[in-house]
Amino acid sequence: MRDYVFIMIDLNKEKFNMYNKVITLYKSTDKNVPLIVFNTFEGDGEGVYKELQNMGCSFINLLVVGNIDWNHDMSPWYMPSIYSKEKSFSGGADGYLKLLIDEILPKAKELIEGEPEFIGIAGYSLAGLFAVYAMYKTDVFDRVASMSGSLWFYDFMEYCKRNDCRKLPDKIYFSLGDKEANTRNPILKTVEDNTRELSEYFKNLGSEVIFELNKGNHFTNTSLRSAKGIKAIL
Template identity: 35%
Template sequence: MTAQTMLIGNRPCRIYGEAHAEYLLLQMTGKHELQGMESEATTIAQSAHRFLFAAIPVESWNDELSPWEAPAVWGKESFGCNAADTLRFLTEQVIPTLKQQYPLPENVKIILGGYSLAGLFALWASTQTDLFYGVAAASPSVWFPGWMEFEQQYPMQTQRVYLSLGDKEECTKNTVMAVVGNNIRTLHSQLTARGVDCTLKWNSGGHFKDAGLRTAKAFRWAMEESR
């Protein structure tokens, strides 16, 4: 599946899919993910649904996707607090531009997804607005300090949530990140108890295995599955 490149703001966004789509899929992406984006889009396209998929690049992964500041958990790079600016860019520039250019129906179902910290960003964004029909969070960083308490206080406002994790991700000596397994199980249970259409899928391997495939599966479930 071939991408078109569209400059939105100052960001070269990769656009896949078609106009007049039933679903608008949005994913914040780092430079490390862009080389696999075409394969991911091709896998998503195995869905029977018509979609427009936008991969939106971020320059500073740890700053632009973090909802609040947190100390470094590996290496020396700490986490910033610019997720609110990123969400504002999505709602005020990306979504209106795509609706106008392609053109999308007014009631298009918007699914925000991502991998790792971008998955956490998608979950967090849905606590801030009811704009998103679904969230496709593949191996999301639900170990992020304060996240579980925050979501209890400000519950997600989306109808459908896909969660996944690699079965080796919680087997780490890093004590901050080791809680990821318990946190994602708890989050799934809490969302299900609230009546959210939520699934939790376990993948083989650690955090860096099959990231594009895992994310594609998340988007496909959010489009295809229903109660």
């Protein structure tokens, strides 16, 4: 159901609901600064925003979308679960992307100062996969950051190479924990090779690509890693 419920937290932070998504906009007081979309598994992205502030990244509008149906909204197509007790991935990315572009982004742009210098998209884990997938489905995003992206997803590497981006971003950031590929799961084990391969692939296409390997596993310092990725594309 479409509804807008605004809750003012402070002068630079607003929350509103739209189609059951809980959206938090961290606004810059400056005009015409970048707008970055960050899809999150849980919470409102405050930890990421604080890390960005600590890094001196104050010239940014950060749009955080929460209450996401994670395995549905962030997955490009159906894939069985990689764990027996978890839901399968049901391929709702196209529908969610339409909602993001047609409804959520326009509302956010009404609330910020001026026009964004550029619009970027960032995400961690499955949202990192979604950020890369969005490059192939829309020309809205100028820059992309995929932190510990789920680039092990079935047939995703082949999809990227078979298809053309709607708009090749001028900057793309990839990162991964140096222990993420140390697993017995044969699907997850491919994540580092795939991330490195895609980094080189987009670099060869002409994007400015940054690949960074962080210490730790998939769940180490997620807010800090997310902020580092967003900073890299600013």
